[in-house]
Amino acid sequence: MQCGRNSNSLIVTGHSLGGSVASLFTLWLLESLDISLAKRPLCLTFGSPLVGDKGFQQAISQHPPWNSCFLHVAATSKDSIPRLFIAPHDLNSMDLDSKSDDYKPFGTFLLCCEDGCTWSDNPEAVSELLMAVETEDTGNEEWTINVYSRIIEQLESMIVRKGISQVNEPILNSLRAGTTLQIEAIRIRNEQLLIKKLEELEEICMFNKGKAFDPAKKLNVIKIKMAELEWYKKVAKANETGYYDCYKKQLSRRDRDIIKHKKFLTKYWKEVVAQNERKPQKQLVYLRSRWLYAGTTYRRMVEPLDIADYYRDGGSNYVTNGRSHHYIKLEQWLEADEKQSRFRIDTKKQNVDVILTDDSCFWANVEEARQWCKTLKTADVGMISERLCLRQKLMEFEVYVMEQIKKYAVSSEIFLKGSSFMQWWKEYEMLIEPFHNSPLTDFIRNCKFQQYASGCLALS
Known part of the structure; x- marks a missing residue:
């Protein structure tokens, strides 16, 4: 990890397994810290193995600000580590449905060889390109580090392929041209099956981005x-x-x-x-x-x-x-x-006549209270425990409503004469004893709700 010339620039980097650690550390930074767009870190890896499955890759790729923080450099013909966890498959099958348990790339990949380099942020295309190149890997870590050192030294003079294809056949569209140049840049010549599959993957990628x-x-x-x-x-x-x-x-x-x-x-x-x-x-x-x-x-x-x-x-x-x-x-x-x-x-406004009720499930509680009233009304007199349970629920509903009123958290609409809440009150009033008294019964019987809409009612 290092800071660039600008003290606000943070670069997290690593080689091989260290690159995987760098990626995970960068994700931790993005998740844990409140980082602005200008201060977002850049994770730069060299020859790093992939670190997650398809679900992991999709979670990052579908969050573009995070996905853009990752640049992975892979020496395609000299280092086999970047393709280490990609499952082998048959290119001839043209099966575009990837297995969910395979490791998947995320971020942008810069694929390099002696002749040039190419980049891609299409995860499926990156997997295909990594698998398509025959790697001359010596297994010597120091040797691969030297390879990446040379890539860095030469990168300014190297051309990311946007030039003219050397394939001696007409290229009928820009997608075919771009795909062909990608393959040529990493020394895969005239691989027609691969070109066709990369085209299809790119079309799928563009379609998904369009409907995202x-x-x-x-x-x-x-x-x-x-x-x-x-x-x-x-x-x-x-x-x-x-x-x-x-x-x-x-x-x-x-x-x-x-x-x-x-x-x-x-x-x-x-x-x-x-x-x-x-x-x-x-x-x-x-x-x-x-x-x-x-x-x-x-x-x-x-x-x-x-x-x-x-x-x-x-x-x-x-x-x-x-x-x-x-x-x-x-x-x-x-x-x-x-x-x-x-x-x-802030729901406690001077004019609660225009607010929305805070608890979006308020009316569900009203409907349940109405069902309790109906059940209590028809319950057998001998079912004492059930009747007591229903009465307890209704008293708890009273407390709940009064709490909402005291916080000015319900709209005055609930007191309209045609509302389900006022229908509940009529049903409930017929069931309670004449001497029953509570803050809610006092509030409704004395018509205090008429002052409630203006917010001038003193509630304690």
């Missing part, structure tokens, strides 16, 4: 879809129903149109979460604040609609049996970020 999910590309569309939901929410509130119950009832075409927006947003955020989970990261690495804020707003706006679908279809116990993985991860990342005080969404 980029959250930033759809951000403006996402904002438009979220704006549509915001407008829907305002219209539903004007109808004294609330957007949760308005969507759940599905009475108008507008309600059904929201389904399309919900599906689009959910697909997008599932991909964002999946992409973030694939990144090499320590346990508590999560989305950057910009995306975490947007993801939290999405979760609080859209998960209630999923809950409405779930209970409309007769579901129960949504949190355990029906909740999507991507909601769980978005919530966990927010909690972790708040614990480290890096990012906090």
